[in-house]
Amino acid sequence: MQVMINARSEKMRGSLWRKPISGIAKIILLFYAIITLYPLYWLGISAFKSNQEFFNRPYSWPQHWQLDNITRAWDLGNMGRAVLNSTIVTISALLLTIVLGMLAAYVLARFPFKLNGAVKGLFLLGMLIPIHSTLVPLFIFMNKLGMLNTYWSLILPYTAFELPIAIFLGMSYIVSIPREVEEAAMIDGNGWWGIFGRIIFPLSLPIVATITILAFLRFWNDFSFALVFINSQALKTLPLSLSLFSDGFGTDYSLTMGAMFIAAIPTIVIFLIFQEQIMKGMVAGSVKG
Structure with a gap:
């Protein structure tokens, strides 16, 4: 007692x-x-202040809401076209990254072969390469191929540099999926493609959501690649359009903030849509199935 x-x-x-x-x-x-x-x-x-109020009252609510900052920034920066360009490039690179990354992750996680470790090491090496150190070689390479000033000049580098982290995140999650699930699917007559498309990929949606938001942030906000590879006004992406409001003589902060507010909205929306799946993906592999 x-x-x-x-x-x-x-x-x-x-x-x-x-x-x-x-x-x-x-x-x-x-x-x-x-x-x-x-x-x-x-x-x-x-985003809704005048330049004078931006400097005089930087942390307070606007006394006079300048609603035309958004419309003026949209028109002067040709942001409608820039949003379309960024959407095309980002969605295309995302699809390539997810499809190629999850396929490679599935192979490396489930199929033991002699060069498995070497291939994993190669992708790990890809994560260690400083992205901006490749700008000059990529520019020369794409210039010879005639790919400058095209969507592909951004889509392919984005995909290539995002694949290593997508593959390693995918591998960590797929390893946590019980093999018995695949064996049961194989008994039901599914081949490897059927197992991947009907079992592995649907079960991996949490980590796919994590890969999506990480890649989306990098692709949507990239400035350096777009600055180097894109010169045509018709193909400028959203980060390039933001630079139009600043020059060597000054910056129109009211329009710049309005444009940045527009650019931030898609990122917020994407995060709110995928937030539940992202939280699940962040703990991927911590508990074995």
């Missing part, structure tokens, strides 16, 4: 300690969330 009383008192003492720690953790997380979301809030209010 004494042992039971002591155990119960220890349990109560532990619960009393956990409650303050849990409260402190919530306060820290709330503080972190505020710090993380504040730049987005500041961008939102700055």
Whole structure:
């Protein structure tokens, strides 16, 4: 009886300690969330200020909401065309990255062969290469192929540099899927393509969502590749259109903030759509199926 009383008192003492720690953790997380979301809030209010108010009252709500900042930025930056170009490039590169990355991840995770380790090492090496160090060789290569000023001059490099991380994320998730599921599908008459398309890929949707949001952020916000490979006004992407509001003599901050607000909306929407799947994908492989 004494042992039971002591155990119960220890349990109560532990619960009393956990409650303050849990409260402190919530306060820290709330503080972190505020710090993380504040730049987005500041961008939102700055997009509707005049240049004078932007400098005089940088952290307060607009006294006079300049709604025409959005429309003027849209028209002057030709952002309709820029959004279309960014959408075409981003969606195309995303599809290639997901399809090729998950196929390669499935092969490397499930099929042992002599060069399996060497291939994994090759993709790991691809993650270590500084992306911007390849700009000059890629420019020369694409110039000889006549690919400059085309969508492919952005789609192919984006896909190539995103594949290594997509493959490693996909491998970590596929390894956690029980092999018995594939064996049951094979008994039902499915081949390898059927197993991948009907079993593996649907079960891997959480990690696919994670790959999607990571790749989307890189593709949508890229400036350096678009600056080097695209010169045609008709093919300029959204980051290039943002640079039009700044020159060597000054920056129109009201229009710049309006344009940045427009550019940030698709990223927010994509994250809100995939947030549940992203959370599942972030813990991929932590629990074996």
